[in-house]
Amino acid sequence: MTELGLTHFLILSAFLFACGLLCIATKRNAVGILMGVELVLNAANINFVAFTRYLPGFRIEGQVFAVLVIVLAAAEAAVALAIILNFYNNRGTVDVDQANDLKG
Amino acid sequence: MPEFLREVPGRLFLVATLLPLFAFAVLLAAGTVRRFRSPLPGYFASFLLAVAASCSVIGLSWFLQDAESLRDQSKAMAARWGERVEWLHLGGWKADARPARSIDLGYRIDHLTALMVTMVTVVGTLIFLFSLGYMKDEQAEVEDHHAHVRRRGRFGRFYLYLSLFAFSMLNILIADNLFQIFVGWELVGVSSFFLIGFYTERRSASTAANKAFIVNRVGDAGLLVALAVAWFHVGSFNLDELFAKAAHLPADAILLLGLGIFCGCAGKSAQVPLHTWLPDAMEGPTPVSALIHAATMVAAGVYLVGRCWVLFTPDVLLVIAYLGAATMILSALVAVVQTDIKRVLAYSTCSQLGFMMLALGLGAWTAALLHLLTHAFFKALLFLGAGSVIHGLHHEQDLSKMGGLRRKMPVTAYTMFVGVLAIAGMPLLSGWYSKELILSHVIGSAAADGVARPLLTFLPFLTAGLTSYYMFRLWFLAFAGEPRDRHLFEHAHESPAVMTLPLLVLAAFSVGVAWGWPVWSVESSQLAKVLHHAQPPVLDVKYHAIHGKAEEHHLLTTALALGVAAFGFAVAIARHRAGTLLTPPRPAVLAQVLRKKFYFDELYAAAFTQPTVELAKLSAAADKRPDVRPFNLRSLDGVLNAIADSLVALGTVVRRLQTGQLRTYILALGLTLAAGLGILLRLSR
Numbered sequence: 001m002t003e004l005g006l007t008h009f010l011i012l013s014a015f016l017f018a019c020g021l022l023c024i025a026t027k028r029n030a031v032g033i034l035m036g037v038e039l040v041l042n043a044a045n046i047n048f049v050a051f052t053r054y055l056p057g058f059r060i061e062g063q064v065f066a067v068l069v070i071v072l073a074a075a076e077a078a079v080a081l082a083i084i085l086n087f088y089n090n091r092g093t094v095d096v097d098q099a100n101d102l103k104g
Numbered sequence: 105m106p107e108f109l110r111e112v113p114g115r116l117f118l119v120a121t122l123l124p125l126f127a128f129a130v131l132l133a134a135g136t137v138r139r140f141r142s143p144l145p146g147y148f149a150s151f152l153l154a155v156a157a158s159c160s161v162i163g164l165s166w167f168l169q170d171a172e173s174l175r176d177q178s179k180a181m182a183a184r185w186g187e188r189v190e191w192l193h194l195g196g197w198k199a200d201a202r203p204a205r206s207i208d209l210g211y212r213i214d215h216l217t218a219l220m221v222t223m224v225t226v227v228g229t230l231i232f233l234f235s236l237g238y239m240k241d242e243q244a245e246v247e248d249h250h251a252h253v254r255r256r257g258r259f260g261r262f263y264l265y266l267s268l269f270a271f272s273m274l275n276i277l278i279a280d281n282l283f284q285i286f287v288g289w290e291l292v293g294v295s296s297f298f299l300i301g302f303y304t305e306r307r308s309a310s311t312a313a314n315k316a317f318i319v320n321r322v323g324d325a326g327l328l329v330a331l332a333v334a335w336f337h338v339g340s341f342n343l344d345e346l347f348a349k350a351a352h353l354p355a356d357a358i359l360l361l362g363l364g365i366f367c368g369c370a371g372k373s374a375q376v377p378l379h380t381w382l383p384d385a386m387e388g389p390t391p392v393s394a395l396i397h398a399a400t401m402v403a404a405g406v407y408l409v410g411r412c413w414v415l416f417t418p419d420v421l422l423v424i425a426y427l428g429a430a431t432m433i434l435s436a437l438v439a440v441v442q443t444d445i446k447r448v449l450a451y452s453t454c455s456q457l458g459f460m461m462l463a464l465g466l467g468a469w470t471a472a473l474l475h476l477l478t479h480a481f482f483k484a485l486l487f488l489g490a491g492s493v494i495h496g497l498h499h500e501q502d503l504s505k506m507g508g509l510r511r512k513m514p515v516t517a518y519t520m521f522v523g524v525l526a527i528a529g530m531p532l533l534s535g536w537y538s539k540e541l542i543l544s545h546v547i548g549s550a551a552a553d554g555v556a557r558p559l560l561t562f563l564p565f566l567t568a569g570l571t572s573y574y575m576f577r578l579w580f581l582a583f584a585g586e587p588r589d590r591h592l593f594e595h596a597h598e599s600p601a602v603m604t605l606p607l608l609v610l611a612a613f614s615v616g617v618a619w620g621w622p623v624w625s626v627e628s629s630q631l632a633k634v635l636h637h638a639q640p641p642v643l644d645v646k647y648h649a650i651h652g653k654a655e656e657h658h659l660l661t662t663a664l665a666l667g668v669a670a671f672g673f674a675v676a677i678a679r680h681r682a683g684t685l686l687t688p689p690r691p692a693v694l695a696q697v698l699r700k701k702f703y704f705d706e707l708y709a710a711a712f713t714q715p716t717v718e719l720a721k722l723s724a725a726a727d728k729r730p731d732v733r734p735f736n737l738r739s740l741d742g743v744l745n746a747i748a749d750s751l752v753a754l755g756t757v758v759r760r761l762q763t764g765q766l767r768t769y770i771l772a773l774g775l776t777l778a779a780g781l782g783i784l785l786r787l788s789r
Contacts, residue, residue, distance in 0.1 A: 025770040033766070100764030 009050035017043035030084045030094040034077065041073045113170070114185040114213045116163035117221055117278050120156040121211075124270035127152040131264040143236065143243060145260035149267045150232040156270075157225035160218070167218045171637065186212035186280060188342075205339050212280035212344070215638035216473060219631070220277045220407060223477055226613075227399045227484045228270050230606035234488050235262065235391040237603035238495055249499075251305035262302065266395070269295035273400050277407065281341040282331055285408065289327065289368065292401050293320045299396060300388040312384035319381040323371015330364030333357055347414050347640075355417075362420035365412050373405025373457045376431040380704050382454055386446040390491030393446060398453045398487045399480040406460045410473050413464065414640045425465025429563045431458030434702055436570040440577070441688060441698040443503045445490045448578050452527070453483055455567060462564065463542040466549050467647045470636045471541035477631060478534035478618050482526040485610035489520035492599040492607065493582060497592055503581040504686055505592055510583040513598040517583040519611040524579045526614040528572040529669045537618040537629045539568065544626075544661040548654025549647075565668050572672030580680040 016039055023036030045066040052062025088094050109115055127149045134145065167185065174181050188210030196204025242257040272291030279285045294317075301313030334341055337357045338349050350358060369375070374382035385397045396402070409416075409424065416424065432455050439451035456479050463472035494501055496513050510517035526535035543564055550561040587593035598604070620630035654661070679685045688695035700706065726739045735749070736742035763769075 021770065021774055025767050025774065096766045099766070103762060103764030 006050055006054040009046055009054075013043045013046040013050070015043075016040075016046065028095050028097055030080075030087065030096050033096060034080050034084070037076070037080070038073060041069055041076075045069050112184055112187060113163065113166050114187065114211060116159045116166070117213055117218070117274075118187075118211055120159040120163065120221060120225055121271060121274040121278055123152045123156040123159070124149075124267045124274065127267040128264060128271060131260055131267060135260055135264060143240075143259070145263045146232070146236045146239070149263040150229065150236065153225060153232050153267070153270060154229045156274075157222070157229045160222045160225045163213070164218045164222045167213060167215075168634065171215065182212070185214070186210065188280065203339070207283050207341060208281055209284055210280040210342075211278040213278065215634050216407075216410065217277055217638075219477060219634065220403075221274055223480050224270070224273055224277065224400050227480055227610070228266075228395060230609055231391050231395040231399075231484060231488065232263070232266065234394075234491065234603050234606040235266070235389075237600050238391050238491055239389060248303060248305055251303065251307075253305045255305065258302070262299075262389070265295050265298045265302070266392075269299065269396060269401070273404065276404050280343055282334055282343065282346070283341040286324075286327060286331060289324065289372065289404070292372075292396075292404060293317060293324070296320075296385070296396050296401055299392040300385045302388050302392065306387070309387040312381075312387040316381040316385050319378050320371045323368045323378050326364045326367020326371070327369075328364075330361050330368065333361045333364065337361075343411070346412075350415050358415065359417055359420065362412075362416040363423070365415060366409060366420060366424055369405035369409045369461075370427065371405070372408075373402050373461065374431070374454050375405070375427050375458060375461055376434060377704070379431055379435065379454050380701075380708065383447050383450040383701070386444070386450050390446065390487060390494055393450070394484045394487030394491065397450065399484040402453060402457055403476050403480060406457060406464065406472065406476050409461065409464050410469060410476075413469060414642060421465045421467070423465075425462050425560055428458045428461025428463075428465055429560055431455065432462060432567045433458075433563050433570075436567045436574070438698055438701045439574045440570060441695065442574075443686065444501050445493060445503050445506075445578065445582060446487075446501055448503070448574060449483070449486055449490055452486075452571065452575065455571065456483070456527070459539075459542065459564065459567065462560065463545065466545060466560065467643060467650065468542050468545035468549075469639045469643050470632055471538060471545055473635050473638075474618065474629070474632045475535075475538035475542060477635075478526070478538045478614075481610055481617055482523045482533075482535055482614040485523040485607060485614050486520060486527065488603070488607055488610065489516050489523060492516040492603050495599050495603065496596050498595065500589075500592055503578065505589040506582045506587070507585045507589075508583070508587040508593060509596060512593065512596040515598060515604040516607060517579075519604075519607040520583070521579060522611040522614055524575045528575050528673065529568060529665055531666070532615075532623060534614055534616065534618040537626050537632065540626045540662065540665060541629075541632065543568070543665050544654040544658055545647075545650060547657045547661045547664075548650040548652075551653040551657060552649040565664055568665055569668035569672040572669040573676050574672075576673050576676035577679070577685050580676060581685055584680065585683075 020036045020039030020041075020043060023039060024033050027033050027036060048062040048066045048069070050062075052058040052060065084094055087099060091098050131145050131149065170181065170184060174184075188208045190206045191209045192207040194205045194207070195202055239259055239262050242259040242262060244257050245254060246257050247254050269292060272288045272295060274288075276285050276288035276292065279288060297313050297317040300316050301310045303309045331341065334346055337353050338346055340346070350361075353361070371378045382397060382402065386393050388397070435451045435454035435458060439448050439455065442448045442451060456475070460472045460475050460479070463469075463475065490501075492513065493506070493509065493516060496509075496516070497506070500506075522533070526533040529536050529539045546561055546564050550557070618629045618631045620628035620633065622628055676685070689698070697703070727741065728739055735746045737746060
């Protein structure tokens with residue numbers, strides 16, 4: 001059993017990111033997509049924190065950025081939920097495939 | 105005499121110039137009154153021009169007196185007989201180091217100007233009067249048989265154009281700078297255009313008007329070049345300044361200046377190769393032909409060459425002489441076979457103008473301008489006579505249908521005979537003096553110059569003979585012998601007094617305008633003496649030897665000139681007796697070439713008109729909407745449509761990418777990201 005290193009965190013982060021991306025790409029439910037987005041953001045957060053912990057050049061920047069991203073994610077969730085709510089009011093569904101007004 | 109004239113009597117000529125402009129303005133305003141049908145516009149314009157003529161006659165005599173009493177005070181003369189106002193001020197700002205320049209408007213009277221203005225206004229008045237009779241039909245509704253239309257009469261409009269013309273012509277004459285001359289030049293061109301195309305409904309008339317205008321533009325381009333050279337090198341358009349500085353100009357500039365001026369003059373005075381418009385200009389009403397295309401406007405070119413004589417280098421003078429000679433002989437030859445009474449006169453005019461140009465080119469300044477003045481009188485007489493004949497024959501111009509008319513219209517016939525004698529060079533008539541002077545100068549220059557120019561010596565005499573022949577031919581065909589068209593003859597009538605009176609006056613002028621004492625001596629011609637004062641002083645020195653030689657060979661010249669004229673007359677009368685005046689000359693090729701006027705029109709059509717038309721057709725085709733979709737790259741619209749169509753096609757393909765499906769976007773995003781990472785990895789290895 002080896003010591004936990006930077007690589008492990010990065011692998012976790014990549015796994016989370018892939019999960020998030022997959023979730024966004026495959027879900028038809030808008031709320032599900034929003035969850036995928038959260039996963040992607042948190043994958044980034046893990047990266048930030050891990051780099052600060054293991055690389056000597058950083059002190060607290062990663063943590064600061066992680067907090068920033070969390071705030072950003074909260075704001076984004078608020079906006080996205082508002083959009084979804086409106087969309088539901090208009091279409092009676094949260095299926096993103098129905099949102100094809102911009103189709104060329 | 106009003107105060108403003110006593111100080112500056114030159115204003116008399118200014119008034120004479122502005123009166124026709126006033127008539128023009130009034131007629132223009134009156135033209136807006138519809139159904140304005142009365143002889144009033146004619147009376148009004150004629151009256152104003154008559155006043156202008158009296159002004160210029162008074163001005164002329166006053167000027168001659170002044171020139172005598174102020175002989176040595178050129179400054180006082182200049183102040184009394186010329187004025188200038190600044191019209192446009194250019195440059196002279198603080199940051200501009202170049203000197204300020206200005207374009208002035210002004211007038212300057214010398215002997216030449218005074219005589220020319222008097223000639224133009226007097227001949228003009230007579231022609232205005234004549235037109236009162238000739239254009240009478242235009243006062244009512246007119247049935248145009250050539251164009252098959254009924255239209256309103258255009259009596260007022262005729263006098264409107266004539267007044268505009270008179271003003272522009274006088275403006276050229278009194279102007280003291282090239283700029284003003286150019287303005288007059290263009291105005292003369294445009295009024296000529298209006299008058300040639302007066303019967304706009306006739307296709308031939310509108311074509312002729314276009315032709316005259318376009319050919320004149322070619323000449324005017326040259327004049328414009330000359331203006332540019334003058335402005336660039338001298339910085340002023342003032343003629344006196346130009347003359348003073350001409351000697352210090354660079355050689356190529358002075359050459360270009362001279363050639364440019366002559367190019368303009370060649371266009372206006374119908375010199376080869378720009379002569380083709382003049383015979384076609386006969387489509388206009390006959391008084392117009394008399395005033396504009398015989399007596400005055402075409403004389404403007406000769407006048408300007410005479411006025412700017414000191415600006416011409418010997419090379420340019422030689423060009424002038426040779427082109428004049430070519431015009432002279434070619435037109436005279438063509439005139440021999442013409443059967444249209446006006447066209448004979450038109451070619452005769454061309455020929456005589458060439459004669460004057462030749463004389464100017466050889467340095468016979470006084471003689472050439474004397475011929476210009478005398479020619480104006482007898483050519484106006486001849487044209488008005490022709491107009492009277494056409495009027496009397498109900499618009500028949502074909503000589504082959506006339507004959508014997510002197511019994512029906514004696515006044516016209518005999519006044520015209522005076523004109524014929526004058527142009528043929530009958531002694532003691534005005535034409536004789538000027539012709540004789542030119543011919544003696546020709547002989548003199550041949551004898552004095554070391555260089556032999558046989559063409560320049562031989563052709564004038566040949567032309568004199570031809571002139572005599574075709575003019576007598578015209579007279580015999582129209583007035584002598586038996587009528588060839590009975591019907592036409594029986595309906596012929598003499599013109600009313602308003603038309604015959606100008607003929608009589610002009611006949612009197614044609615006889616005596618150049619007289620002096622003793623009458624039989626060419627040298628003593630009073631008109632020539634007056635003109636001689638205006639001659640550039642250089643000429644006296646330059647051509648002293650020639651004058652001497654001319655004196656020496658005086659008798660020979662007279663004998664030769666009279667001989668060829670008499671020979672021409674004899675041939676004409678012999679052919680008249682034999683009844684062969686209308687048979688074309690042999691061999692047939694010659695007749696064909698002459699009838700085709702040396703193929704100038706065909707040549708220009710092939711060289712310039714046809715290519716232009718073809719180019720226009722090509723451009724028009726290129727601009728047409730294409731019939732073939734989607735792609736027709738042979739026309740402009742086709743090319744533009746092809747671009748638009750291919751963009752539409754591209755759009756239809758590309759728009760499929762915008763599915764609106766979030767998942768496809770994410771897929772694309774993920775794939776791009778993967779691909780980007782892959783590339784980065786590869787690169788960083």
